[in-house]
Amino acid sequence: xxxxxxxxxxxxxxxxxxxxxxRAFRLGPVTFLLDRVLDDMEERxxxxxxxxxxxxxxxxxxxxxxxxLYRRLRVSVRRIAPAEWEEEALPLxxxxxDLAVSAxxxxxxxxxxxxxxxxxxxxxxxxxxxxxxxxxxTLTELRQSFAAAEAECEGGVSPRVAxxxxxxxxxxxxxxxxxxxxxxxxxxxxxxxxxxxxxMQDLRRMGATxxxxxxxxxxxxxxxxxxxxxxxxxxxxxxxxxxxxxxxVIWLSGWAPHESQQQPLKPGSARASxxxxxxxxxxx
Numbered sequence: 001x002x003x004x005x006x007x008x009x010x011x012x013x014x015x016x017x018x019x020x021x022x023r024a025f026r027l028g029p030v031t032f033l034l035d036r037v038l039d040d041m042e043e044r045x046x047x048x049x050x051x052x053x054x055x056x057x058x059x060x061x062x063x064x065x066x067x068x069l070y071r072r073l074r075v076s077v078r079r080i081a082p083a084e085w086e087e088e089a090l091p092l093x094x095x096x097x098d099l100a101v102s103a104x105x106x107x108x109x110x111x112x113x114x115x116x117x118x119x120x121x122x123x124x125x126x127x128x129x130x131x132x133x134x135x136x137x138t139l140t141e142l143r144q145s146f147a148a149a150e151a152e153c154e155g156g157v158s159p160r161v162a163x164x165x166x167x168x169x170x171x172x173x174x175x176x177x178x179x180x181x182x183x184x185x186x187x188x189x190x191x192x193x194x195x196x197x198x199x200m201q202d203l204r205r206m207g208a209t210x211x212x213x214x215x216x217x218x219x220x221x222x223x224x225x226x227x228x229x230x231x232x233x234x235x236x237x238x239x240x241x242x243x244x245x246x247x248x249v250i251w252l253s254g255w256a257p258h259e260s261q262q263q264p265l266k267p268g269s270a271r272a273s274x275x276x277x278x279x280x281x282x283x284x
Contacts, residue, residue: 184252
C-alpha cells in the first residue's frame with residue numbers, strides 16, 4: 001500500500017535530476033559532502049540507545065548509507081532509490097519501519113510536507129526519522145554572483161540555484177507531519193576553490209546543477225559567465241585569491257508519537273503560577 005501523492009507545485013525536473021546524477025557517476029563523483037553526512041549520521045545513530053529492526057533509506061543517491069547502516073545496526077536496510085517512487089509516493093506500508101533515514105535527497109523533493117507525512121505514517125510508534133538535506137544559505141555566493149552578472153550583461157535574472165528551505169521551515173514541517181520531539185540543526189561547510197569554474201565542475205560531478213522546472217533553456221552567454229566569475233572573485237575571495245562556497249546541511253529528526261515519550265504540560269496544569277513565583281523572589 002502506498003500513500004497518494006499530493007498535487008504540489010512542480011519545482012524540480014525529476015527526469016533531469018536522474019540524468020545529471022548518472023552523468024556525475026560517469027565523470028567520477030565528488031562525494032565530500034555525502035561522506036561528511038554519512039560519518040555524522042553514523043555518530044548520531046550511535047548516540048541513540050535503541051535497536052532498530054526495520055530500516056529504510058529514503059532516496060539517498062548511492063548505496064553507501066545502506067551499507068554503513070548494515071554494518072552498524074546489523075540489520076538489512078531497504079533502500080528506496082529515487083527511481084522507485086512515482087510522483088513522490090513512497091512504496092511503504094503503514095507502521096512498518098523502526099527507522100527511516102535519508103542523506104542529501106530531500107532538497108530535490110517537490111512536496112516535502114507530503115513526503116514527511118508519508119514517512120510519519122510508515123513509522124511504527126516511537127519510530128525515528130533521521131535525515132540530512134541541503135538548505136539554508138547554500139551556494140549564496142554563486143546565486144548572488146550570477147544574479148549580478150545577468151542583471152549587468154543581459155538586463156534580467158533567471159533562476160539558477162534552487163530555493164532552499166531554512167531551519168525554521170524544516171522544524172515546522174516536522175511538526176506539521178505529526179512527528180514528535182522534532183529537532184533541527186545546521187552543519188555549515190565552507191569550501192574554497194580556485195575559481196567559480198572549479199566550483200561549478202564540482203557541482204556537475206555532484207549531480208547538483210540546475211534542475212529547476214522553470215530554468216532557462218538557452219545556453220548562458222560566455223560574457224555573462226566570465227562576468228559572473230569576476231564578480232564572485234571580487235566579492236567572495238580570501239586574501240590568497242581563492243573563493244569561498246557555502247554549503248549548509250540541515251539535519252532533521254523526529255519520532256512517531258508514543259505514550260512513553262515526554263509530553264508537554266497541558267495549558268493550565270502548572271502547579272505554581274508566575275505571580276506566586278514573583279512574590280516569593282527575595283528583594284535585593
